[in-house]
Amino acid sequence: MTIDIRQASHPDAVRHFTTVELRRHFLVEGLFSPGEVNLTYSHIERFVIGGAAPVGAPLSLPAPRSLGTATFLARRELGIFNIGGPGLVRVGARRFELAHRDALYAAMGAGEVTFESQDGGEPARFYLLSTPAHTAYDTVQVRLAEAKSMVLGDQATANRRTIFQMLHPDVCTTCQLVMGMTKLDEGSIWNTMPAHVHDRRSEVYLYFDLKEDSRVFHMMGEPAETRHLVIANEQAVISPNWSIHSGVGTRAYTFIWGMGGDNIDYTDMDPVTMDMLR
Numbered sequence: 508m509t510i511d512i513r514q515a516s517h518p519d520a521v522r523h524f525t526t527v528e529l530r531r532h533f534l535v536e537g538l539f540s541p542g543e544v545n546l547t548y549s550h551i552e553r554f555v556i557g558g559a560a561p562v563g564a565p566l567s568l569p570a571p572r573s574l575g576t577a578t579f580l581a582r583r584e585l586g587i588f589n590i591g592g593p594g595l596v597r598v599g600a601r602r603f604e605l606a607h608r609d610a611l612y613a614a615m616g617a618g619e620v621t622f623e624s625q626d627g628g629e630p631a632r633f634y635l636l637s638t639p640a641h642t643a644y645d646t647v648q649v650r651l652a653e654a655k656s657m658v659l660g661d662q663a664t665a666n667r668r669t670i671f672q673m674l675h676p677d678v679c680t681t682c683q684l685v686m687g688m689t690k691l692d693e694g695s696i697w698n699t700m701p702a703h704v705h706d707r708r709s710e711v712y713l714y715f716d717l718k719e720d721s722r723v724f725h726m727m728g729e730p731a732e733t734r735h736l737v738i739a740n741e742q743a744v745i746s747p748n749w750s751i752h753s754g755v756g757t758r759a760y761t762f763i764w765g766m767g768g769d770n771i772d773y774t775d776m777d778p779v780t781m782d783m784l785r
């Protein structure tokens with residue numbers, strides 16, 4: 508197990524970051540190493556961002572020293588999305604079979620978490636996002652078909668996409684975690700443009716389903732001070748409350764978004780109009 512600690516940065520400082528510094532602070536690489544759990548602890552929203560790629564023996568989710576608790580879920584809630592082959596997640600005494608793109612909400616106090624692949628030829632890849640919690644709700648599986656979905660954008664603006672809200676108040680109860688998946692139609696490449704910010708919540712994007720030779724140019728920064736990160740398949744980006752988060756790919760892709768903060772209201776966004784962008 509590895510854990511990488513990220514400190515929060517003031518936007519006045521970020522304005523002067525080089526490309527290397529921007530990537531070191533906001534990009535999360537190497538999430539899925541076969542047979543390992545890799546975690547990043549961000550002081551933005553106290554997110555824990557991780558990947559578990561079990562091959563052979565089951566993998567346990569450890570409680571790193573940064574959490575200061577005996578088990579990972581003692582004071583936290585966790586969203587688990589399977590972006591690989593069929594997988595098995597055990598939470599305490601319960602077991603959940605997660606097909607490709609299924610999600611699981613693991614509640615505070617639910618016990619130890621372990622990950623397994625069910626098909627050695629097509630291992631599971633579990634993306635993890637966790638925030639501090641205050642109440643023990645139910646641990647529930649959310650299949651992609653059970654998501655609340657909406658189609659946004661159109662082909663003329665190359666942003667036709669389906670948003671699947673999965674850990675969302677209309678689907679399951681969480682403390683502060685709100686998560687889902689956005690899939691772009693073939694030929695569409697823009698997400699979240701026009702852009703927005705939401706000062707009440709921070710967000711993490713995991714881009715996947717990207718071909719080896721494709722990249723997403725992820726836009727970040729204050730609306731009048733935008734910067735970009737060039738992102739490859741299965742890399743994540745941390746988006747602080749003051750930052751836009753939008754991307755344009757060299758072809759279609761899918762991403763998992765997840766938020767934590769003061770509310771769980773997906774619609775609580777401050778729109779950024781085109782004339783505000785610099």
Ligand SMILES: O=C(O)C(=O)C[C@H](O)C(=O)CO
Nearest residue numbers: 668670689698699700752764
């Ligand atoms: O494609 C989109 O637009 C999104 O998926 C936007 C994210 O869900 C988001 O930024 C939620 O705050």
Ligand SMILES: [Zn+2]
Nearest residue numbers: 703705710752
């Ligand atoms: Zn957002």
